[in-house]
């Protein structure tokens with residue numbers, strides 16, 4: 001199936017080029033936004049409460065017989081100010097890939113849709129993720145983020161493994177005390193130390209407050225910004241009334257943010273100075289961008305993704321753990337490294353399949369830079385300048401025209417030649433896995449680091465344990481490796 005689609009696809013091209021150059025037949029974009037106020041409200045209740053995002057989108061996809069349609073995507077509330085929920089959903093790989101074409105779309109202020117958290121959360125400035133590629137500062141910040149990753153390379157693996165070791169120590173202790181151990185807090189404590197040391201060059205242990213509470217400070221700062229856009233699953237209608245109707249003021253976390261700011265300014269001075277001297281940022285710009293990359297991108301991303309790897313592995317009953325353990329044994333060498341995990345084909349494929357099946361950042365948005373014709377697999381649609389496109393990764397990554405048995409988790413899906421080809425359509429990083437992040441695009445700067453770190457995480461598990469079981473965020477048994 002994929003071969004048919006890929007005949008005309010360029011390996012590193014972000015857009016899927018059809019085998020034939022004739023565009024599919026034109027179609028008016030189906031769907032509607034409903035009556036003012038009532039349409040957005042009813043869609044919001046369906047999205048967050050009665051249906052949930054996945055069912056909400058699947059139902060409309062079936063109703064309109066189209067992977068492209070008009071719909072309201074929350075939040076929308078009179079108390080949120082001027083937030084326009086009217087969007088065009090793009091839910092197959094081909095239409096979704098338009099979100100990466102920076103000639104067609106712009107990414108100014110659309111990280112989480114038309115709703116943008118107050119810039120008081122980021123030092124009263126628009127940090128890199130809110131900048132479009134045409135804004136000169138985007139290049140400065142993107143290059144800075146690439147630089148801090150490169151500079152961290154010498155300690156990244158050792159810091160990761162030593163901190164993850166502390167995490168497993170704590171989990172084993174909790175497990176023997178109470179028969180089950182939540183991974184979340186030990187993981188976040190370890191991630192915070194690892195990322196702060198690697199990306200900022202600062203050791204949280206130098207400040208007892210940051211060392212003990214830094215990760216909680218980041219959690220609160222992050223949560224308050226995105227709450228209006230997230231389905232949490234607490235008792236309704238309380239969630240609609242208290243979480244999705246208004247934006248929370250920065251004042252609730254300003255004290256903590258100031259402490260983090262001062263910590264980065266003092267203990268991360270070397271990295272901050274690099275931002276100033278090499279990338280032309282002001283001290284304030286360097287620090288607020290570092291805090292965003294640390295807290296939102298890196299800490300936020302790994303806090304979602306690593307637990308999803310553990311849950312998938314720990315609930316597997318197909319013998320996957322034994323296969324991964326065998327590969328780790330054969331290819332792991334004396335010490336784990338990026339080079340050794342790169343050789344582990346099944347481990348990599350398992351990580352990719354987890355990213356496909358359960359993308360850590362499910363929503364991507366982009367605004368049409370100009371009028372253009374957008375194609376899905378079977379139709380072409382006229383898009384008008386200024387319209388907001390909404391991509392839901394979870395459905396695009398289950399596109400049956402690209403992925404065989406898309407609703408099934410197939411750990412070795414990304415092995416062999418066919419598996420490599422499929423990486424053109426793995427979009428978790430806001431771009432194809434075969435793409436290269438850079439100043440001209442908005443792809444995750446740490447695209448390769450994330451995958452390799454996840455591979456290290458998996459390989460390390462099987463050097464420690466023969467097997468383990470986990471249910472919804474908790475480890476329930478571990479059998480140590482002999």
Ligand code: HEM
Pocket residue numbers: 107111128129130131142145146149293297298299300301302305360361363364365428429430438441442443444445446449450
């Ligand atoms: C599991 C971990 C991570 C996930 C799932 C993730 C995911 C993403 C996604 C989806 C975007 C695009 C957002 C958008 O504009 O729609 C993004 C952007 C970005 N990520 Fe990551 N990320 C992760 C870790 C990291 C880390 C460790 C860094 C550290 C440098 C990082 C740096 C960035 C930066 C700087 C951008 C903005 C790119 C730009 O503005 O051009 N990310 N990430």
